Amino acid sequence: xxxxxxxxxxxxxxxxxxxxxxxxxxxxxxxxxxxxxxxxxxxxxxxxxxxxxxxxxxxxxxxxxxxxxxxxxxxxxxxxxxxxxxxxxxxxxxxxxxxxxxxxxxxxxxxxxxxxxxxxxxxxxxxxxxxxxxxxxxxxxxxxxxxxxxxxxxxxxxxxxxxxxxxxxxxxxxxxxxxxxxxxxxxxxxxxxxxxxxxxxxxxxxxxxxxxxxxxxxxxxxxxxxxxxxxxxxxxxxxxxxxxxxxxxxxxxxxxxxxxxxxxxxxxxxxxxxxxxxxxxxxxxxxxxxxxxxxxxxxxxxxxxxxxxxxxxxxxxxx
Ligand code: SIN
Numbered sequence: 001x002x003x004x005x006x007x008x009x010x011x012x013x014x015x016x017x018x019x020x021x022x023x024x025x026x027x028x029x030x031x032x033x034x035x036x037x038x039x040x041x042x043x044x045x046x047x048x049x050x051x052x053x054x055x056x057x058x059x060x061x062x063x064x065x066x067x068x069x070x071x072x073x074x075x076x077x078x079x080x081x082x083x084x085x086x087x088x089x090x091x092x093x094x095x096x097x098x099x100x101x102x103x104x105x106x107x108x109x110x111x112x113x114x115x116x117x118x119x120x121x122x123x124x125x126x127x128x129x130x131x132x133x134x135x136x137x138x139x140x141x142x143x144x145x146x147x148x149x150x151x152x153x154x155x156x157x158x159x160x161x162x163x164x165x166x167x168x169x170x171x172x173x174x175x176x177x178x179x180x181x182x183x184x185x186x187x188x189x190x191x192x193x194x195x196x197x198x199x200x201x202x203x204x205x206x207x208x209x210x211x212x213x214x215x216x217x218x219x220x221x222x223x224x225x226x227x228x229x230x231x232x233x234x235x236x237x238x239x240x241x242x243x244x245x246x247x248x249x250x251x252x253x254x255x256x257x258x259x260x261x262x263x264x265x266x267x268x269x270x271x272x273x274x275x276x277x278x279x280x281x282x283x284x285x286x287x288x289x290x291x292x293x294x295x296x297x298x299x300x301x302x303x304x305x306x307x308x309x310x311x312x313x314x315x316x317x318x319x
Pocket of ligand 1: 083094252253265
């Protein structure tokens, strides 16, 4: 029997049958998975007893693996993330709707997550099809957001740095490597051509060029789309379930209700390309009228200048 896809969710998710991921992946199956991923957005492989090395090989069949700068990884294997949670180590930061690593210039194209230890109850992951979420917006709202850009940031990971001079300087290094990144609010999926709502509450901080209050309320409305059950699929993990999601078109939320039970998951992430959007909107149409008065300088008399006292205040204390 060859590989086949059995649709299990109305708007995303298929169970993949007729394949053993413990064995090397034939090219034809790899191509079928690549196509199936774009079509179904979330693929679920049940009863796959595979080693972490095999998981990494599986991921590499689809492209280069990326290394997460903050997530916990297996020692000496930076590309292999291990979420190993129990009473002493509560889960952190995955119970927020997100696409993986959108703080990067080129966020991953896909993620593969494999369940090693699952709790007796709880610990599901909820996925949302962000192409269906986009299509569920009114035509007027779609017209408003098509062509807008949004800024994504490493903000959730700033919490792992302490308020010490060492950590502050360490954080500055990360901020220099991962500066705020602009992506289209609506990206065009490179395989299907479908439009995808590409903002998420974990990493997206504002709409570019827009007044702060308008930006916040628009983002709130857009973030809400992932919460609509019709666009979701809730995955109940069993040991040896492997899920692969299309990070270009899906958001996910790991439900932390299982804690303090144990849950161990291995994850690899496959590098992607820069998101491509629609024709860029004219920034002037995004600004509030008072900043548009002909000839007016929108920053007033404000300009950046270093304040000597503040620089001294920030400097390490003299011995
Ligand atoms: C993740 O956000 O990649 C983790 C998902 C999960 O633990 O279910």
